[in-house]
Amino acid sequence: MASQxxxxxxxxxxxxxxxxxxxxxxxxxxxxxxxxxxxxxxGMVDQGVTTISSEELSQAAGVNSAKLRKDxxxxxxxxxxxxxxxxxxxxxxxxxxxxLTRKHSVAVVGIxxxxxxxxxxxxxxxxxxxxxxxFDVDEDLVGVPVGGIPVNHIEDITTxxxxxxxxIGVIATPPPAAQAVCxxxxxxxxxxxxxFAPVVLQVPDNVEVRKVDLAVEMQIxxxxxxxxxxxxxxxxxxxxxxxxxxxxx
Amino acid sequence: MASQxxxxxxxxxxxxxxxxxxxxxxxxxxxxxxxxxxxxxxGMVDQGVTTISSEELSQAAGVNSAKLRKDxxxxxxxxxxxxxxxxxxxxxxxxxxxxLTRKHSVAVVGIxxxxxxxxxxxxxxxxxxxxxxxFDVDEDLVGVPVGGIPVNHIEDITTxxxxxxxxIGVIATPPPAAQAVCxxxxxxxxxxxxxFAPVVLQVPDNVEVRKVDLAVEMQIxxxxxxxxxxxxxxxxxxxxxxxxxxxxx
DNA sequence: CCGACTTTGTGCATGCGTTCACAAGCGGTA
DNA sequence: TACCGCTTGTGAACGCATGCACAAAGTCGG
Numbered sequence: 001m002a003s004q005x006x007x008x009x010x011x012x013x014x015x016x017x018x019x020x021x022x023x024x025x026x027x028x029x030x031x032x033x034x035x036x037x038x039x040x041x042x043g044m045v046d047q048g049v050t051t052i053s054s055e056e057l058s059q060a061a062g063v064n065s066a067k068l069r070k071d072x073x074x075x076x077x078x079x080x081x082x083x084x085x086x087x088x089x090x091x092x093x094x095x096x097x098x099x100l101t102r103k104h105s106v107a108v109v110g111i112x113x114x115x116x117x118x119x120x121x122x123x124x125x126x127x128x129x130x131x132x133x134x135f136d137v138d139e140d141l142v143g144v145p146v147g148g149i150p151v152n153h154i155e156d157i158t159t160x161x162x163x164x165x166x167x168i169g170v171i172a173t174p175p176p177a178a179q180a181v182c183x184x185x186x187x188x189x190x191x192x193x194x195x196f197a198p199v200v201l202q203v204p205d206n207v208e209v210r211k212v213d214l215a216v217e218m219q220i221x222x223x224x225x226x227x228x229x230x231x232x233x234x235x236x237x238x239x240x241x242x243x244x245x246x247x248x249x
Numbered sequence: 250m251a252s253q254x255x256x257x258x259x260x261x262x263x264x265x266x267x268x269x270x271x272x273x274x275x276x277x278x279x280x281x282x283x284x285x286x287x288x289x290x291x292g293m294v295d296q297g298v299t300t301i302s303s304e305e306l307s308q309a310a311g312v313n314s315a316k317l318r319k320d321x322x323x324x325x326x327x328x329x330x331x332x333x334x335x336x337x338x339x340x341x342x343x344x345x346x347x348x349l350t351r352k353h354s355v356a357v358v359g360i361x362x363x364x365x366x367x368x369x370x371x372x373x374x375x376x377x378x379x380x381x382x383x384f385d386v387d388e389d390l391v392g393v394p395v396g397g398i399p400v401n402h403i404e405d406i407t408t409x410x411x412x413x414x415x416x417i418g419v420i421a422t423p424p425p426a427a428q429a430v431c432x433x434x435x436x437x438x439x440x441x442x443x444x445f446a447p448v449v450l451q452v453p454d455n456v457e458v459r460k461v462d463l464a465v466e467m468q469i470x471x472x473x474x475x476x477x478x479x480x481x482x483x484x485x486x487x488x489x490x491x492x493x494x495x496x497x498x
Numbered sequence: 499c500c501g502a503c504t505t506t507g508t509g510c511a512t513g514c515g516t517t518c519a520c521a522a523g524c525g526g527t528a
Numbered sequence: 529t530a531c532c533g534c535t536t537g538t539g540a541a542c543g544c545a546t547g548c549a550c551a552a553a554g555t556c557g558g
Contacts, residue, residue: 027515028469035468039447053535062449066517073537081536082524098468099475106467113366120362121463129467168470191477192470194463198288200311208473210466214370214443217459218355218378219284219347220277221417221441224457226348228440276545302505315508315547322507330506331554 030071031098036061037068038094044087053084100128107133107166107190109181110173111141111151114196118172119147132164137177154181161188168192175199182209275346279320285310286317287343293336302333349377356382356415356439358430359422360390360400363445367421368396381413386426403430410437419443420450431458 026034040060044052054072058065072079072090075097079085095101106129108118118124119131134151136142141151152160161169169185171178171193178197185193186207195201195211203209275283289309293301303321307314321328321339324346328334344350355378357367367373368380383400385391390400401409410418418434420427420442427446434442435456444450444460452458 026472029515031469031472032465035465036449036462038468039464040449054537055535060449062451064517066519067515069535069537070516077537079536080524081522082526082534084535097472097475099471099478100468102475104467104471104474113369117362117366118463124464124467127464127467128471129464167474168467192474194466194470200285200289200309202311206477208470208477210470212461212463212466213285214367214461215288215373215376215378216281216284217443217461218353218373218376218417219287219349220280221443221457221459222348222353222377223275223280223346225353225416225441226346226351228455228457229348278545303507304505313547315549316545318505318507319546326507328506329554330552331504331556333505 026074026097030074033061033063033067033071034075034094034098037071038091038098038100041087041091041094045091049087051084052087052090054079057085103128103130104167105130105132105165106168106170107131107135107157107161107164107185108170108172109135109154109157109185110171110177110197111136111138111146112172112174115172116146118170119149129168133160133166135160154184157181157184158188161185161190166190168194170194170196171201172196275323279323280347282310282312282316282320283324283343283347286320287340287347287349290336290340290343294340298336300333301336301339303328306334351377353378353416354381354414355379355417355419356384356406356410356413356434357419357421358384358403358406358434359420359426359446360385360387360395361421361423364421365395367419368398378417382409382415384409384430403433406430406433407437410434410439415439417441417443419445421445424448 037057040057041052044060054065054069058068061068069079072085075093078089078093106124108115108131111119111134115134115136119134124131131147131149134146134149135154135157136151137154139153142153143150145151160166166188167190169182169190169192171181171185173181175197178195178199179201182193182195182201182203186203191207193201193203193207193209195209196213198213198215201209201211286306289306290301293309303314303318307317310317318328321334324342327338327342355373357364357380360368360383364383364385368383373380380396380398383395383398384403384406385400386403388402391402392399394400409415415437416439418431418439418441420430420434422430424446427444427448428450431442431444431450431452435452440456442450442452442456442458444458445462447462447464450458450460
């Protein structure tokens with residue numbers, strides 16, 4: 001049983017030593033899944049569910065139950081054998097490990113179609129990620145409010161990010177501008193970047209970049225389409241029908 | 250050296266037996282990277298580069314050169330020792346393996362902020378992913394052209410997807426609608442789905458789903474912010490300055 | 499034609515992540 | 529209190545992906 005403590009009395013919410021070591025050791029893949037569990041659990045809370053077993057939760061999250069238990073074990077042992085997990089307890093522990101006890105101010109750079117969508121996206125503020133700054137090069141956009149926030153000129157990134165304590169920068173610019181924008185965000189002290197531009201960003205070691213590349217996602221799907229189509233053709237040649245039934249045994 | 254053949258004489262472009270086996274064996278992670286290499290290489294072609302070494306390409310793609318060579322070896326041996334790779338040859342082989350020799354018609358469901366952005370996104374058609382159908386529940390949207398394509402009512406998914414030979418469905422609906430939309434796409438014969446809704450979709454085994462979850466991405470970044478902040482606090486306690494310099498040796 | 503130099507392709511070791519399988523632990527019941 | 533059934537937590541085995549290091553294979557200059 002890890003040390004318990006009151007929460008929310010500090011904005012920075014430092015982790016206990018035991019948790020600190022755990023956080024260091026959590027595999028990247030497990031972190032991504034913890035976020036998914038958290039979302040599923042939040043839904044459970046809304047439905048009035050108070051207790052859940054690893055089997056139920058793993059099904060809802062679309063993973064193997066052993067994996068789920070191992071993932072949860074990375075953040076501590078908060079289940080009750082023979083019963084399951086207390087939903088609210090689990091939620092609060094995952095939130096703590098993911099650093100969601102503190103708000104993370106977000107800046108969106110590039111207010112095109114995607115930037116608009118991101119600025120208006122309701123999922124962010126509701127989950128502790130308020131969008132507090134928008135930037136674009138287009139002078140005509142500067143001052144125009146999008147999703148309730150006026151657009152700033154890209155030249156002002158450094159000062160605006162500093163004064164609004166931006167901790168996450170989202171790049172939604174055209175590809176050629178992405179690296180320059182990234183550099184500016186970094187020099188403004190932003191250490192976490194979510195990149196939607198189809199460009200490989202070069203950043204210093206102390207900056208974390210995650211990329212969302214729609215074209216790559218599509219191409220991965222395309223690969224699977226091709227492989228499937230090809231296997232089907234192959235199977236047909238080998239006497240197996242499209243429904244998996246052997247037509248020429 | 251794998252068998253060479255003319256390309257483009259068939260819309261379905263079946264793979265040679267040797268390639269077929271390779272495609273089956275390519276690790277998922279490598280497929281994602283191949284898509285990145287392809288994008289970088291396309292940029293090289295535009296710059297007039299004809300030959301590139303694994304070292305140069307790996308740097309541009311942000312990976313280790315050994316990994317790059319291994320990834321390329323999955324699709325065959327098309328390099329020249331002592332010289333490097335012919336850019337155009339590499340492009341055409343990656344395209345073939347990823348199934349990009351054929352167009353993949355895309356349907357976007359849910360024409361909200363994100364759906365608009367996706368429908369207008371220029372990156373898709375340019376890379377062989379023409380958006381050919383849009384759907385929404387909102388009667389007021391039906392018939393309105395977005396990005397040049399009129400919106401259809403969601404009730405017509407099955408027929409429209411079938412007649413336009415949609416092979417990839419993109420879900421950009423609110424979370425509660427996602428599973429129902431997914432089921433409809435599947436019953437319309439769509440086997441590949443890109444899901445932007447923060448929901449775990451349940452699909453049959455023969456359907457491939459990839460998810461893009463912005464909230465999860467943010468939370469992963471949040472985790473890193475927290476870990477970093479915590480390490481910094483820890484280091485400070487242990488007498489190491491924020492710039493990594495030991496202030497209390 | 500030969501030797502030096504360059505770069506690919508890959509066998510092998512290492513490390514990480516997933517899965518299995520079961521002991522440990524808890525609640526309920528008599 | 530003692531037993532029984534259920535579920536967690538985790539050691540251990542396995543499999544996949546990464547990175548190293550080098551032989552194989554090509555180019556280029558003389």
